[in-house]
Amino acid sequence: MSSMMRSSPTSEAARPAEVAAPPSVAQPSQGYDGAGPFPVEADADAPAAPRGISDRLYVTVTAAIVVAPFLGLGLAGWLLWGxxxxxxxxxxxLAxxxxxxxxxxxxxxRGLTHGGYRAVRPVRVALAVAGSLSFQGDVIGWVATHRRHHAFTDRPGDPHSPYRYGTHLRGQLRGLAHAHVGWLFRNEPTSAGRYAPDLLADRDIRAVSRAFPALCALxxxxxxxxxxxxxxxxxxxLTALLWAGLVRIALLHHVTWSVNSLCHMIGRRPFRTRRHDRATNLWPLALLSFGExxxxxxxxxxxxxxxxVDRGQIDPSAAFIRLLERVxxxxxxxxPTPDRVTARRA
Incomplete structure (x- = not known):
């Protein structure tokens, strides 16, 4: 890999913009006050597919992806008994x-969704393949959904906000379950054409996206x-498959989903965010989530x-990016620069 060269400007996919969607996309629904349930029409960007064979297939596949690692965890526990x-x-x-x-x-x-850095093409593709091995969905769909989350964070249009059902106790409990895993079963696809046109234009990333089922098997x-x-x-x-396959996938799933759910409900908020955005810092997940x-x-x-960015905040992902930058x-x-960080403090 030492012979890798940077892609030319003409072949490099455009760096995504600052995540803020156009005003016509990112404006909250009229009358939303940040406390009540999201209006029913809030998900007009991603209407649910009609209930039918395709919808049942989607739910079945999603259930298999979510439940199979749990079954593996239970089987592993049974095998470990004694x-x-x-x-x-x-x-x-671990590896x-x-x-x-x-x-x-x-x-x-940090790379494909937010453009926090540019990568030489082999590394860009290798990281996309590695992410696809996590069983979290194809790369283009993942990026599109996350960009939509940032465009509508914790307000109507956010695909996995824990505030979807309001801020009262029952709504919060229901919203926590929705943000953690329930949203995966709603079959409300996010438009890749709207939220990830740069990846759709990238031949290599399209190939990785199409290969997602094969990468799940791999x-x-x-x-x-x-x-x-x-x-x-x-x-x-079989024991290696259980622990390094199913249990490893289950753990990474729940760490990732916890960033969607717990990191919008529990923790500290030392920095200012947009209106209704309740993203928090939750230190117990820092190492397992690689700083997310x-x-x-x-x-x-x-x-x-x-x-x-503050003292003692371990961020393995940033350390890995620094290593890639040095080579x-x-x-x-x-x-982040000190001035930029200071300007965003609450």
């Missing part, structure tokens, strides 16, 4: 968690094959390549 987990399973799970997690945070999120086949190679038995292959849970600064300055594989990194 026995020990193999060290190789732990190491495989794949780091690779896929950084693929999501550095590749999908993310399970890799630990199975590694377990077989290390242990030489079906049992070792410093969510308040991220919503105050979405294109910043670093989210943890010349990413450039034009948008590091």
């Amino acid at each position: 026995s020990l987990i193999h060290p190789a399973d732990v190491l495989l799970a 794949l968690y780091v690779v896929t997690g950084l693929g999501v945070t550095v590749g999908f999120h 993310t399970l086949a890799l630990p199975f094959a590694a377990g077989w190679a290390i242990g030489g038995t079906w049992q070792r292959a 849970s410093w969510h308040n600064l991220h919503h105050a300055d979405p294109t910043s390549a670093r989210h943890g 010349g594989w990413v450039y034009d990194v948008r590091w």
